[in-house]
Amino acid sequence: MTPHHPVGSREDDLGTPDDLTSYDADVFTLDPKVMAQAEAPVIVMDSHGVPLFANKNAVGFAKGIRDGLFPEIYQLIRRTLTTPGGVVEMMTFEVQRGTATLELTALPTTNNQVMILPRDVSMDRNLREALIDSRQRYRDIVEVSSAFAWETDESGKFIFVSPRGALGYRADDIVGRFPKNFLLDTADQDSEHVFRSQKAVRDVPVWFRRSNGKDACLSVSSTPVYSRDGRWTGTRGLAHDITEQRRRESEVATARNRDRLMTYIVRTMRDEIDPLLVLKGASEASTRALACSNCIIFKRNDETDELEVAAGGDSKDVNDIAQQALNQLLGDGETFDAHVGDFRIYALRCHYHQRNNGAVIFMFSADHPEPTDGERAIMTEVSDQVGIAIEQAIQHERILTLSRTDGMTGLLNRRAFFEELKRRHSRLQRESAPAALMYVDMDNFKLVNDIHGHQAGDEAILALTRVLQENVRPADLIARLGGDEFVLWLEGADIAAASERARLLMNESAVLRQYSGDKEHPLGISVGIAVHEPDSKESLQQLVQRADQTMYQVKKRGKGRFGIAAAPGSDDPAKIED
Template sequence: MAEKVDLEPAEEAKSAALLKSKDDAEILLAGYPGAALLITRDCSVERANAKGEGLEALIVHGAIPEIRDLVNKSEGVHTVTATTVTLPSAKGEIILDLTVVPVESGRFLVLARDQTMEKNLRSALVESRQRYKDLVEISSDFCWETSVDGEFQFVSPKGAIGYTADELVNAKAETFIVNPENFTPLPFASRRPLDEVEIWFSHKNGSQACMMLSCVPLYSEAGGTESWCGTRGVCRDVTIERENETALTRARNREQILSYIVSMIRDELEPENMLSAAATASTRALEVAGCRIYRLAGLESFGTAAEYGNTADTGDLNDNLDDLGSNGEVKQFRTGNWTYFVVATHYRNVINGAIGIWISEVSDTRADDLKILLGDIANQLGIANEQIANHERIVALSRTDGMTGLLNRRAFFEEELPRRLSRLARSRETAALFYVDMDNFKKVNDVHGHQAGDDAILFLRDLLMDFSRPGDVIARLGGDEFAMWLDGISPEVTQNRAGALITASQAMAQYSGDPAYPLGISVGVAVYDPKDEESFDGMLARADEAMYAVKKAGKGGFMMAPAPKAD
């Protein structure tokens, strides 16, 4: 849109005189910093300075019709007129501010000012400001500016840490920081640039948020002196990253603890020591008050296999084992002074034991870690319990008689008796060895078959068990030959026990193969007295000789072996 400015008669006369005073208007035009031309009413160019030559060509070719409109308006109302035109070029649009000044009748001064760069810079600045404004508004980062008092003067439109922008503005920054006393000065009032400073904030919902803060100080100039007037910065929320890092660290820590406990278990060569090592390692590695490991005895009840630590007043743990599931879920409960964690161990989805730990105080985070670790340990112990059970089955098969379940000859003579004789050497108590051999047993098998023979053997087994105590030992030495060891028994009681045994054995006659040859037993008894310092083989020989003496005397009786001869 063209603008017009009225000229006073004196100004018009002055302009006309200036042009008339020179034959050539070139000096006047050359003094203008932009394009300047002197044209006539019909837009013919009379004179042009160096910068106006390009514009002259455009005018000649009618490429700027706006100039003719300006000339007509200027002549008609005798005023200065102006407008802005946009011209195409090979490098883009050119923007010119055109001004037409009437200088004398029929002649006009055209002044052009190139506004292309200024407009482009202005547009770039507006675009840049809008870009940064949009980025701040859509960014998840928390942008802010504080005053010298540490109060928020500007915050991102979205607000931060659960608060709206209105709630944060004019509020002191330190009121939202966890332990602001740890910072001197507070980063929100920093007078020097800071980069990636970690700060924990109190979220509106009561939780905590971790942010990385970067800032620069703001200064104002007054009277030639710069003074600090606040701080401007941005906070990036890294709470999720910190939580992930913490979770990863906890997982690595749990992995190291589990590796240590498993290695302690595997380092034990003896299966019966595995669980003791596991209880000790678990207590120490988990940093708890104590640990107890159970095995499921006969698929009926849990029995303590190993424990370590402070076991006082922990009976409540034993009372909370019945409802454990095989899904690996850790049970947590508190009674008395302890918080307990207990989980079942299993092998192939079958419960074979349990592990429990207890601790006086525990946080929620630590409780979660303990549950995860205890579940992992239980998986290992489930395998260990199965290995121990398999080992016990193998040992039992190697030590016991398959039919009767009694100790076999090797276990009785090579393991059990030497251990008991060693114990008697310390206690100085007496004991008795019964050598028992069945009479006329072959007749039973020949007449009634082997099943009847097996029934007769089992009957004798039960008879011997009735005449023994829980601490005594009975063995089947092979075929129809048995042995019974009675600990801590006097010679008199031994003789009475032998007589009663013979009397009770008369019931075996029901299995006889021939009434003329009744089934019975012959017993040789050797009393062992540590003070005699009798050898192991010597005692066996005495009992064996006494038993065969009974056989020779007609069977169905017992004989007390003579005391050992002094060397």
């Protein structure tokens, strides 16, 4: 095609807008061969929408129009013929592979015909729609999640935050400010650096302060932003609120640590068989597990009903402070938490079946921080376990008492007496000190039972028990061997002291006569004594035998008397006195 210039124009005037809009018919003369070989699709149609010509790249589309597959074209033809300058329209058609979107440029030509230049924009449109969808999807995910998007500039200021804001702040409250204005620790430069990082970072925990002043833990991921020339211009990323997750993780860790410590404490307690040693083990294990200064355990005395130190009381000062804390606890309620002296005290009552049977006093140094919820839970569990252990100790003591005492009188029984006597006799051998073994037997006791009955006999036995208990010292031993037979161990008593004690008992035993079976057979006592002399090598068995033989000799001489055995190895008879 040869350009043709309008008459009166100059070639150097073509650069002006007026000249460019000037035209004549020769300017638009197109060579049909060029149209047929053009790479761009070209179709010429008549006014009825019938294809008259299609080049090689438009043949398929033209055939589809001719076959009636694209009826939308007919409306396009009509609009083109009535629209000066033609029509440019986007149309989407159903094809075998799905849909195709074409940009159709329709130009009216001479002879009431239309030239259509189709351009397939399916890929462009799909990419654009995918990009729009992707952006919307990202926007939706950010909006519905607890994360918020952010971006900072080179100075580190926020220049963008998700429109809904974050942590109770509006977006406008954050934009234009530095991250350090919201950090829990404003001196934490490492956390602030995440928002200015020139390298991608992922899931960095950062502690922020919420608008209401409470703490918030954020998991921050960021990536640097660069200009087209490679210059760093800022950082953008996401921040996800993981405060609740951290709280749950902390609770789980605390629970695991509590279980670990309680397992250690309970295992230490279970390793002991003696209940009192169980309490000692609980005190020591709790002291180590909780890093406290002392753990004092009080146990209720089954006889006096008073709380007494059972474990952990290693010094008077500590015991005094523990006693003060105990008094406060008993007056305040179930727990007591305060500073006493140089210690921070946390005290709890112990129970078994709703009955208070003791207390645990945890003593921390004065500068020890306030116990955490986890530590308080451990101390509560320890008090529960100690409550059970105390009850076991009480029951153990009861069983031990029953096994060592006479059921009627409460005195030591035969087994317990001789177990203790064996220990004391061994000590005498080392210390070279005197002592006296005294057998006491009731006279005419059988008549009491036969005439007045066994209840009167029991009352007589209890009366003699009182006489013996009221006339011995704390260091002495008293036991009922069975029936009307009793035995005493007089610690440190020589012959003179033993004789004096015997006379006293003979006089005091006059109270027994009121229980006599008859006047001819008054109820009284006979006493046989064997004295262990200092430096004596006499065995315990020999000592017992001498006391027993002396009792036999006293009974044989007429009862109501006391006798002192001759020295060991002597053939002399016992010295018997009224």
